[in-house]
Amino acid sequence: MRRSLVVAITLLAVAFLFVGGPSLLFSPSADDVAPEEEERPEPNIVSVEDSESGFWPYLNAREAHEKRSPLNVVVRGETDRVVHLLTAYGDGDWEETDHDHFDAEELVGLADNETDDELANGNESSAPSDETLNPVSPTDIPWSHADGTTRFAYLDPGPDEDAHWTTETLQLEDGEYYGYRYHVRVYESPNPDDRWLVMQTHSEHFDWFTLRHRVDGVEAAQSRLERDLMAIPGIDVQEDVQRIYLDNAGPSDADGWAAKVDLTAMATASVAIGLAARRTRRTDGASQRVVERADREVDDRLTDVDRERLAAASDRLEAGHLILVATIFAIVLGVRITGIALDRTVDALTAHMIAALLYPFIAVGLPVATYAIANGLERRLDAAIIASVSLAAAIWLDYSLLGVDVLPIDVIVQRALVVVALGLIAGGAARRATRDSRLNDMLAAGIVLWVLVLGGTLLGYL
Incomplete structure (x- = not known):
């Protein structure tokens, strides 16, 4: 129980740092999206x-x-x-x-x-x-x-x-x-x-x-x-x-x-219009020389204790961690890309059909795949952190590819809860968590939170 509380507190911190923190810092309209309600005046035409x-x-x-x-x-x-x-x-x-x-x-x-x-x-x-x-x-x-x-x-x-x-x-x-x-x-x-x-x-x-x-x-x-x-x-x-x-x-x-x-002064009726504009995107990069110099500076600042800690963290890294990261990214970004591709190419599918086809990969595929992969990992905390950070990073990468830089408060809260829920599922699936029982308190809490958050969202409560 004590270990579960440590994992839960850690996941809350991860959700705030990787979802809530960036959202509040970089979403300029977060404070202005819900003005207070006042008496409605007569319409001014x-x-x-x-x-x-x-x-x-x-x-x-x-x-x-x-x-x-x-x-x-x-x-x-x-x-x-x-x-x-x-x-x-x-x-x-x-x-x-x-x-x-x-x-x-x-x-x-x-x-x-x-x-x-x-x-x-x-x-x-x-x-x-x-x-x-x-x-x-x-x-x-x-x-x-x-x-x-x-x-x-x-x-x-x-x-x-x-x-x-x-x-x-x-x-x-x-x-x-x-x-x-x-x-x-x-x-x-x-x-x-x-x-x-x-x-x-x-x-x-x-x-x-x-x-x-x-x-x-x-x-x-x-x-x-x-x-x-x-x-x-x-x-x-x-x-x-x-x-x-x-x-x-x-x-x-x-x-x-x-x-x-x-347009009343235009001389002819047959004129051409192109309704489109450039979506501005900024790409930033650094030369290989700058990267190498930065690596050298970081290496020079590391103490022997720092190197020992990094070595210990590296020893704890399992192949399953990398598979879990790749799987979460593949599901989140794959659903986005597949939805766009189906909408472009398959005329027989309506928007509702595409959603019905792909949403199960988010609602069921993410937690099931996370559980299956985390079940082969040893440590609860490692599995929980890897899953939650990967989901947060995949969400932000998805937003970045879309060009979205403003999020309302309700979306921030919903994403933070989803990140915590997936982390709990991963932590509850690790081998050390399932030594006594497959269904433990951490896994149960993660499943219940996942269902409540997504179900509450679809029903309009979140």
Whole structure:
């Protein structure tokens, strides 16, 4: 029992250091994802110039005035023509998808927390004035139709009709459903004589441990869509592209400003648009000479006691430890890669079918494989630490490959608990833990925690 407590405390420390610590340090929106709830004001309709109609600058999962998903792009032009440009042309191959989408979170951590902050009237004057945006050439990344979860927009046709809720006219996506994607919802003017569309765009990734899309933010996606709209031939960036203030800052990284692109002055209807942009990635490396010099410096600083400790740790290393590390990495990254590959290549499989096929590798495959491999290891603490650190490292590598650098608090907690549970399973499977009984307190605690965490997540409790 005493040894089990030592292992459990060690695993909690590992979970905090390798999951909670980095997340809290490098997730800038962790403190802002769940603003306190306040009384909801009456909706303020944003009017589009030269038209009587307007819109409330947020979307919602239900017909209620909750400040959830901020609208962030406005396009002036004939509705049919704008939609045609967005769906029919581009540098890439535009293909319609048949995704049967899961419910995506509206914004980071805001699915269960409503934000209704009334913004100060002085925010507009303190924010930058309308500014011209600089054009960026489009890339070859294709967009495609998306069948995402329905979100409602509140539109006002003008003085002769009542404002009402409506669903999207069109949805687009760029990226991988089971990886990282940019998602756009498009809503057309309720008045046929007016010529405008309003859009909400955000970036999101699929979370295999929760079977949900997690929205990472809106700013990067908004900039991406701005650049693509500015790349339309015939657009005068100085005259046709501006920033307008919609006073809808607050959720995630939304700053209250929207891009406004005017297509009404374009001379011809047949122009090409490439809706795509470069996802910036930074790669850092060091030369072999620098690495060798660093190795020499580390070696010079090691004392005889340090070398003895390293030698002892090396003697405790078993082939099973390396197999356990490789197996955990293979399952976590293999599910991600296989999901993307199946979504790309097998048209007969819907999104739900792919999830049903691959999720068991996470929910059952990880603990079963960990138990089977750890059962051949000698020491409980070694097996527990190897399994938990490997899972934490695999999770962070998965996020790194997706380009995700912001995590909400609920995801941090869930991942930490999963890391602890797998470590307990590995420690409880080691030979020294199973000398008296196959089912020991450490293994039982790990299995129960694993089931409760994943089951609670799927049922919406985590």
